Amino acid sequence: MTNDTSTTTTTKANASYDQSNCKKRESWHSNGDVTGDAGPDPGGDGDTDPNSNDRAKETTALNPKGAHLGGNKERALVVTLTGERRRETWSQKTEFLLAVIGFAVDLGNVWRFPYICYQNGGGAFLIPYCIMLLFGGLPLFYMELALGQFHRCGCLTIWKRICPALKGVGYAICLIDIYMGMYYNTIIGWAVYYLFASFNTELPWTKCDNVWNTDACTPITAMAGYNTSVLNGTTGFINGTVELLGNMTTTLVSSLVGGVELEMVRTSPAKEFFERQVLEQYKSDGLDYMGPVKPSLALCVFGVFVLVYFALWKGVKSAGKAVWVTALAPYVVLLILLARGVTLPGAAEGIRYYLTPEWHKLKNSKVWIDAASQIFFSLGPGFGTLLALSSYNKFNNNCYRDALVTSSINCLTSFLAGFVIFSVLGYMAHVQDKSIEDVGLEGPGLVFIVYPEAIAMMKGSIFWSIIFFLMLITLGLDSTFGGLEAMITALCDEYPRALGRRRELFVLLLLVLIYICALPTMTYGGVYLVNFLNVYGPGLAILFVVFVEAAGVFWFYGVENFSSDIEQMLGKKPSLFWRICWKYISPTFLFCILIFSLLGYEGMLEGEYKYPEWSVAAGWVLTLSSVLCIPLYVIYKFMKSHGSFTSRLRQTFKPEPLIPTVVPGQIYTGTAV
Structure with missing residues (x-):
């Protein structure tokens, strides 16, 4: 230098x-x-x-x-x-692309999209899905990549160049990322538990002779031929939120005793392994009494945090190396599982069930809302991650092409995962002599109960179990890398002397704090808290935060100014299509998702377990804790300004001037960390 x-x-x-x-x-x-x-x-x-x-x-x-x-x-x-x-930059362009793909492709691509696709018309659902991608999700995805690359800073410092009054958006994002870190890593910890349990001579959820099994436990093959009905009831994702659904693999078996017809509840070995061995949720009374921390589960989650630390402690230098494994491994496993799945008996019927178009469902508005929600939560704009990752790009990197490539790969991955899941569901239905909807649907129950059941019936089940749960772990790690990196980059950029120059220590202390806060999710009743945090932590708040972010960029800063920034980087302005989407369509897209999510929030936690009334009030407090950062910072910024009311208002919303640089045609806009 x-x-x-x-x-x-x-x-x-x-x-x-x-x-x-x-x-x-x-x-x-x-x-x-x-x-x-x-x-x-x-x-x-x-x-x-x-x-x-x-x-x-x-x-x-x-x-x-x-x-x-x-x-x-x-x-x-x-x-x-x-x-x-x-400022640090990615050592290779590929590392940035893998990091973005890894963040966008998460567990929801496996357990959410296939279900939402067949539920809303099968192949016909791809029409609203692609439309929402083109007009809603992709413009927001492109916006965040361009913002981060141009301003070269995180979600806090960036607002002084756009609209200083909305800096509270950055603080809200940091809080949301903390809430996500508290429960998302616990879900990855469940997968780690399954991975270690797979290293055995026989998968522990194959039979019913384990110490945790009850008299109601019945092997899957023994359930075939019974008159069955499904009590919907494990966990699932609706609008990106987990909800309790019922006992997905519970079977009602009618028997005649003394002339009186009785119903005996039958459960599968995999279901009892998940609920009675992994979670041990029967030892709690829900949120009212969650019980002590389960040591083995706490140890698994601790291992996840250790992996996260060594992926993030050196910034893009360490994260860039980690994504070569965590982003590529899931695709290798998905292709292996697909090759195995399509050879199973009944697989063709499962895939046909997945793709058969039901065109009449396109008349239902719910299908379009589900498509919009799925796109939004799949691509993940608004979590600050895309801003953070792209801020380490070179100034003239083609972020437009990156947005098209990474978002397309994300959507195609969801589509591919559908074949993997439904080929196995078809096999399960064939073995049990059931219809596919009776086998299992969506959510964590799909990957922690239904799919492990299918694996247990395959030849070489131990191998398939190991690679399947390795895939889940790598899928989850990429997403948690991205969410935490968003907060770390934002705080290090905003407080460079206090935090930035001590990044390794700061990351360590931050992860220790989040792990301590996450300990309640590792108790016997932790699954109820996981569902609760997912709904009231990021579930509703992120929609409002992203709407305000889009309004700040497109309406306060202005689409023309934003387009000029992109022209500086790429040499040409975005086309009229993108400018119309940014100014009108994308904000409307976000507003509609927000309104429909608010109207349907009561159904997000419905299920076997009824959440106490106090928890709903506590949930709204949790949601408002991040949302209120935005108006509170506006008030703070206004009060801190000087002069008349008009002068204060101007100072509050007027961006700081940009500083020329030694490079012709460029300006200084962010940090040089």
Whole structure:
């Protein structure tokens, strides 16, 4: 790196003039794309750049013999300026693409999309799905990638260049990411538990002779031929939220005893393994009494946090290496499982059930709302992750092409997962002599109960179980990497001196804090808290936050200004299609999802377990804790401003001026961390 060094010796009268010149020189910055540049304080409450080598060293020497100069003391001012370290960038373009794909492709692609597809018309559902992708999801996805790349900072610092009053959006995102970290890593911990349980001579959910099994336990093959009905009841995702559904694999077996017809509840070994061995939820009374922490589960989740730490502690340097495994491994396993699944008896019927179009369902508005919700929660705009990941790109990277490629891969992965899931569901229905809807539907119950049941009946079941749960773990890790990196990047950019230059320690303390907060989800009643946090943590709040974010960018900052920023990076303005989507269609898309989610929130936690009334009130407090960051910061910013009401309002919403750089056609907009 080139160092810019100047030494000036002046009299006291000229010292202030030279210092101001030095400050002016420090204000030129190249956005980190070339070396030898110096930059201003990156922002964030007056902190300086944590990685900056800029140091203004002032040495004052008083002449002890100054009397001969008329009694005036001479001061020697030595100012040394060293070049500022540029912001880290991905070592390879592929690493960025894998990180974005890994974040977008998560557990929901496996357990949510296939179910929502067949429920809403099979192959016909792909029409509203693609329309919502084109007009709603993709414009928002593109927006966040472009914002992060242009401003080169996280979801806090970025707002001073867009609309300072909406900085509360960044704080809301950080809170939401914490809530997600509290329960999402616990779900990954369940998969870790299953992975270790798979290293055995026989899968423990194959038979009913284990210590945790009850008299009602019946092997899957023994249930075939009974008059069955499904009591919907494990966990599932609706509008990106987990809900309790009922006992998915519970079977009612009618028998005649003494002339009186009785109904005996039968459960499968896999269901009892999940509920009575992994979770042990029968030892709790729900949220009123969740019981103590289960040590083995806490240890599994701790292992997840350790993996997360070593993936994030060095920033993009460590994360870029981790995604080569966590982003690519799921595709290898999906293809292996697909190759195995299509060869199973009954697989063709399952795939036919998945894809058969029911065109009449397209007249139902719920189908279109489900398509919009699925796209939004699948692509994941608004969590700050896309901003953070793209902020480490080079300034002239083609983020438009990246948005098209990564979003398309995400959607195609969901479609591929449908074949994997329904080929096995068809096999399960064939073995049990049931219809597919009676075998199992969506949610964690699909991947922790139904699919393991199918694996247990395959030859080489231990191998298939190991690779399946490895896939779930890698799918989950990528997403939790992204969510936590969004918060880490935002806080390190906003407080570079306090946090940025101590990133390793900061990440460690943050993960320890989140793990401690997540301990209640590892209790015997933790599954109820997981569902609760998913609904009231990010479920509703993120929709409002993203709507405000879109309004701030498209309406306050302006589509024209945003398009000009993209033109600076890519050399041409976005087409009229994108500008219309950003100004009108995408905000409407978000507003509709928000309204319908609010209207249907009461059904999000319906199921066998009835949540106590106090928990609903507590849930809304949890939701408002992030949402209220936005209006509270607007009030704070307004009160902190000076002058008349109009002047304060202008200061509150007016973006800070952009600073030219040494690179022609570029401006300094963010940090150089």
